[in-house]
Amino acid sequence: MPANGQVRWGIIGTANIARAVFLPGLRQAGGEASAVAGRDADRAAKFASDNGIGRSVVGYQTLIDDPDIDALYIPLPNALHAEWTIRALEAGKPVLCEKPLCGVLPDTERVLATARRTQTLLWEAFSFPFHAQLAELKRLVADGAIGELVEIKSNFHFMVRSQANIRLSRELQGGALLDVGCYPVRLAQELFGPDHESAWARARAGGDGVDVDTWGVLGYSGGRRLMFSCGFGRSYDTFTTLEGTSGQIHVTNPFHPGPDDSYQVVRPGDEQGPVPAAPDELSFTPLTGHIDAVLRGEQAPRLLAVDTSLPTAQALSDLAEAIWA
Numbered sequence: 001m002p003a004n005g006q007v008r009w010g011i012i013g014t015a016n017i018a019r020a021v022f023l024p025g026l027r028q029a030g031g032e033a034s035a036v037a038g039r040d041a042d043r044a045a046k047f048a049s050d051n052g053i054g055r056s057v058v059g060y061q062t063l064i065d066d067p068d069i070d071a072l073y074i075p076l077p078n079a080l081h082a083e084w085t086i087r088a089l090e091a092g093k094p095v096l097c098e099k100p101l102c103g104v105l106p107d108t109e110r111v112l113a114t115a116r117r118t119q120t121l122l123w124e125a126f127s128f129p130f131h132a133q134l135a136e137l138k139r140l141v142a143d144g145a146i147g148e149l150v151e152i153k154s155n156f157h158f159m160v161r162s163q164a165n166i167r168l169s170r171e172l173q174g175g176a177l178l179d180v181g182c183y184p185v186r187l188a189q190e191l192f193g194p195d196h197e198s199a200w201a202r203a204r205a206g207g208d209g210v211d212v213d214t215w216g217v218l219g220y221s222g223g224r225r226l227m228f229s230c231g232f233g234r235s236y237d238t239f240t241t242l243e244g245t246s247g248q249i250h251v252t253n254p255f256h257p258g259p260d261d262s263y264q265v266v267r268p269g270d271e272q273g274p275v276p277a278a279p280d281e282l283s284f285t286p287l288t289g290h291i292d293a294v295l296r297g298e299q300a301p302r303l304l305a306v307d308t309s310l311p312t313a314q315a316l317s318d319l320a321e322a323i324w325a
């Protein structure tokens with residue numbers, strides 16, 4: 001890393017999420033992207049100049065091998081996460097890979113084994129576990145604010161209009177469960193723990209043979225459960241309820257809280273006002289700020305993929321099996 005301590009990020013692929021979410025969060029956290037790699041020279045150069053990135057290179061391996069890059073962000077289609085994350089880890093470069101870490105369980109296991117063997121830092125880009133809002137929700141639940149948490153009801157829907165969207169491609173491991181269903185699944189892991197006992201799901205198929213409207217249940221010990229609904233055919237909806245034995249917490253957006261989002265504790269006879277979720281903080285700011293601090297040696301790593309990603313991948317695999325069996 002350079003003497004000024006600035007982590008030099010490289011972005012693999014000219015992805016929409018890199019432009020719209022990763023870069024604004026990284027910059028708000030004080031970080032900077034040094035280069036972007038693309039499969040096509042003109043597209044990569046335009047992406048760099050449109051988004052204030054210093055330079056572009058052709059070919060993902062070129063960026064992985066670049067000695068002036070300290071960390072890699074991998075926002076490729078799901079089916080490519082394993083190959084390029086493994087290549088980056090083998091080169092000893094810390095990686096932030098987009099969620100889900102991989103589209104199928106054996107790939108997740110290979111990636112995690114590589115991270116362990118190479119002792120290279122790897123994070124899966126779920127940003128919400130780094131948010132103050134999730135810490136506050138966990139504290140409320142632990143303090144018994146709603147009694148015992150017994151059920152999570154969670155939605156993640158948005159509209160996909162273009163048939164060319166990677167989310168509608170079976171080959172690229174699209175589908176609603178992997179793309180957005182992974183969020184309620186990870187939320188349940190955060191609140192119920194890593195071990196589900198049962199998985200049931202159904203879906204409507206669309207696009208190129210992927211699930212586009214999906215609903216299901218993950219069961220946990222003692223009858224606790226996640227009931228989720230996700231898809232590509234409704235307007236944006238991330239509304240989530242944490243149901244306890246003596247009350248509820250309504251959360252407008254547990255996953256990407258913005259300025260208009262809030263959570264609210266609702267108990268019979270004791271209704272409190274909504275609490276703003278994240279007044280000034282962008283979705284990726286705490287996550288990217290943490291990684292930069294780790295790479296500068298200022299923080300110990302938290303929520304690494306080797307510690308968190310397998311239960312999510314196992315649950316997604318079990319739900320997918322229930323859908324397609």
Ligand SMILES: NC(=O)c1ccc[n+]([C@@H]2O[C@H](COP(=O)([O-])OP(=O)(O)OC[C@H]3O[C@@H](n4cnc5c(N)ncnc54)[C@H](OP(=O)(O)O)[C@@H]3O)[C@@H](O)[C@H]2O)c1
Pocket residue numbers: 012013014015016017018021037038039040043044075076077078080098099100125126127166172179
């Ligand atoms: N954490 C979050 O909040 C969040 C939000 C949205 C999406 N995501 C995740 O981010 C990843 C990318 O999503 P996105 O919506 O940003 O995708 P996107 O805009 O379609 O970008 C994907 C990029 O991958 C590269 N690519 C390589 N091979 C490709 C192929 N065969 N087909 C299409 N693109 C290919 C392309 O860059 P070049 O051709 O220029 O190399 C393309 O720009 C997914 O894993 C998704 O689940 C995460």
